[in-house]
Amino acid sequence: MPGGKRRDPGSASSLVSADVRAHNLGIVARYLAENGPSSRSQIAEGSGLTRGAVTVLASSLIEAAVVREAQPKYKAGKGRPIVPLELASDDVALLVLQLDADKATALLSSVAGDVLLRIAEPHGRPMGRPEMILDVLAATLGRALEASREMGRRVAELTIVAFAPVGGDPVEVLADTDLGWGRVDVVGGLRSRVAGIPEVVRLVGDVHVAAVAEQGFNPGIQDLCYVKSNSGIGGALIVDGKLVHGGFGLAGALGHLPVQPDGCECECGQIGCLVTVAGPDAVLIAAGMGEELHRDGLTSALAEFSRRVLVGEPVATAVWDDARVWIARSLQLVAVTLDPQLIVLGGYWSLLSESIGQSFAEQRKGFFAAGAGSAVRVVPGRLGDDAALLGALWQARDRYFAGPLEMKT
Template identity: 55%
Template sequence: MVTHAHASGSPGFDSSHSLVSGDVRRHNLELVAGHLVEHGPSSRSQIAEGTGLTRGAVTALTRLLVDAGTIREVEPVSAGGKGRPQTLLELAANDVALVILQLDADEATAVVASLAGDVLFRTADHHGRPMGDPEPVLDVLATVLERAVAAAGGMQRRVVDVTVVVFAPVLGDPPVVFGDSDMGWGEVDVLGGLRKRVPGLPGSVSLHSDAGFAAMAEFDLIPGIRDMVYLKSNSGIGGAIILGGRLRTGAHGLAGGFGHLPMDHLGERCVCGQRGCLVLVAGPDVVLKSAGLGEELETAGLGSALGDLTDRIARGDARAVESFDAAADWVARALHVLSRTLDPQTVVLGGYWSVLADRIERSFAEHAPVSASPGSYLPTIRAGQLENEATLVGAIRESRKRLLHEPLEVRLI
């Protein structure tokens, strides 16, 4: 998503003024490059129209980007046989690649993408979820990373950015995994472990938690929304809060960790020290076990077992339906707490919950306070459109944005 936050406060301001301040100029370069990322080859007038910049500003900015080698002119095309053919501009950075590395409680995935966001290569390996031991998991993560770097090399592309995304909270500088109950992890230095295994790790490398990326990717698909709560389940339960169009991570970066909302004070003790956390009463392990899929979870992994669960629910299998609906009641209660606290316009349910959102929505309506008439403060409940791909889509978008933040430097990284 391109943010139209012009420093002057109004689009189309005087172009000579736009070149006075370095910050404003960099922002406007980012707008031009961002337009080409979003829309592909475009004429100068299309860029002006799309960004709200004046035609004169676009001419000056594109000249700088062409000189830096970030964009280039392509063969003029005739505008429908009428008028003068228009020269189109496109991103020139065809020799660079972005790598996204995603780790969940089931497998490690690596994706090679172009700066335009196209996925060029994808590979994944199961890690077998060895509880409490990060080393074999980091081995698998390093293996898929090496495969992705080799694939990029085979396509004559340099890897300029590696984004590592994990299913657990990430804190600190340098960033580390803060701990995760689904894997029995305490603090784990994922980036340090990767550097040790993959010497000369290319480009910039960063570590992020997955839910924020997934939430922003879903948010961008809903027109006119400002305030959204994202709640998802695949590896455990996670979430994110978007208020006023911005991801809010809180004072310690832990906002959105809904898996450890203490729901049942008489419930089982959680590794976090509380009782009856949402992940213990509605997480994938408890739902799969009570649906009779505990053995499939152990042998075939989380993805396969969750796929089987959703198939069984679709067929009306009584045990699967009963198991999921019991969890859906807890999720619905958590959503009422979040709705009272944050008053979002919408709630998006992601991961495997996206195909079962109607069951959670039904429970949410059943638990609604009688004072809440339809259309009053209650948010709408939506199924995530990107399902399990939301994190990758969001991570690719953020990586592109980060690189284009300094559009004149893209080729120098």
């Protein structure tokens, strides 16, 4: 029985008929996921497949209960009416679990993208204590799994959105230096706390999947740099349409870009990291907002800081005018290195993106000004806080459709 053959993913591997079929099945399923209910002819038209082929492929998908025929909509045309196909998989769900500084969020979705359940559970636990954090995650996860069970849906895949870069092994370990977690086996820790966790579990960085989501909202963009500031400063890179992980999973950690050669020491050990000059704590302290920070928490304090800058409050403005120059310098360092088409700002920077864009333009003014390289744009993220959840969901959906029939076994 071919098709289940394992191959070395590094070198070019031989192809076989079954691979063709799997690929084309994926095309049909993804077409439905992206374009909503569609007739077989529409799919054929839009995908380049033949109508006959689509018929056969659709039959397989229907038999596997991945797709079903929907109610024929009221129609206008002349000929035989359309029979819309839509994603079925009513017994399957995708689950995304995200941990923030102040809450844990669970998002349960159908493979078609419909949100089935959203839990946002506030917690007051200190982020620096892995065991307590895992308890919080486990509780939320348990509720989501239970809800899924009640709906009669099997969770095909669990994605855990981590608040920091994911270490070398992309599924097992979370290595966070900012919080001093070292290496923690998140998945193992959750398994020992909650029963019924699906086999397929992925651990992804929040900025990474957020970058994926923002790319999806900017059609045609293949090279993108996403930078976000909330708790700390994080970043992720998309090159040639694909997320960059780097050799050890740390690509895009722009918060620790040593931008200021004669700066002060960062807790990471380097000199003049971007976080030391433009990180949220540094900015709030410099703006004399330490009190708000302790009283209202980071997110509120940053929102208030942004407000003050936007209305032109002198102290905040002065602080920000200093900080955004360093941010712009960092962006230019990345821009020179990678030559992206787009730089997307997330977190509270999205509120202040215009001023960052100004600094960036000044910083970049000279650089090959006559060449095409000056076409890079700086824009605020369009998805706000949901970017990471959405990106994780899209990734999960894409993986699900990569082999729609294999996952049904």
